[in-house]
Amino acid sequence: MKTYLFIIFSLLTTSGLKAQALALSIDSTSIVVDSTGKRYTYDSWKDFIASTRYGLKHYDTDAANKFVIYKMSEADRDQMFANLPKPTESPAFKAGQDFGYFKIQALDGFAIGPDELAGKTLVLNFWDIKDPACQEELPALNEVAERYKEDKDVVFIAIGLGAGYPMKKFVKEHPLQYHLVADGKSLAASNNVDLYPTNVIINKKGKVVFSNVGSHPAIAYWLKKSIEESKAN
Structure with a gap:
């Protein structure tokens, strides 16, 4: 995450070479x-930036270390995410390959x-409730699921490694708006998923039109982008 935070910081300053220097x-x-002049501690503003919902604008041309924090619009976030490296494709699901559908019932x-x-x-989504990276991306997954909750032609399914009771207990405290x-x-293994x-x-x-492995700060952007492309074709 540290590498991505550095990239995000540099994209949220001014632009071009100057932005890279200011970063x-x-x-x-x-x-x-x-905007009111209230100063934030490092721990506070770092957490805001890490949420990818807030940006920094340089405001003092005489000092390279002074910034205003602001809440980004969806367009701002999409522009920022579009400049980040694309998520790593899963070796189990290559773009363009046929998907092998399965029969199962959600909880x-x-x-x-x-x-x-x-x-x-x-x-x-293939996930493990004990995996920190899986937990980290839950807000982004919920953001996307919430956007399409009224669209019956988009279906969200999460394949968890854990048993039913622990999973139900986990999602009570950490909701995931997917069919669980x-x-x-065994389903993960049959699809060669081990990451x-x-x-x-x-x-x-x-x-398959998109896949990724591991956490990524722009996962919500890529999921939405891929869903829209799927709906259009």
Whole structure:
């Protein structure tokens, strides 16, 4: 995450070469205030920036370490994320390959199978409730699921490695707005998934259009982008 935070800091300053130079001054000694002049501690503004919902604007041409923190619009965030490196593709799900549908039932009773998913965009997540990287991306996954919650042609399914009871207990405290499938070790193994989290998007024609492994600060952007491309084709 430290590498990505550095990239995000540099993108949120001014622009071009000057922004890259100023990024070198963004550290624990930087002076960060909001629009009212309230100053934030390093730990406070670092957490805001790490959420990827806030940006920094340089405001003093005579000092390289003074910034104003502000809440970014969705357009601001998309522009920032578009400049980050694309997430690492999963070796188990290459773009363009046919997806092998499976039949299973989610914990909420939702039936999953070729017939139920025909003509729909499938957003699939393989995860482990004990994995910090999986936990870290939950807010981003929920952001995307919330955006499409009224769209019946986009289906979100999370394949968890844990048993049903521990998973239900976990999501009570850390909600995930996907249809949850428990005891997914064999399903993960049959799809050659051994890295977590793994996200996959399958289009209406049953083709993989996007996948990634590991956490990524721009995962919400890439999921939304891939879903929209799937819906358009």
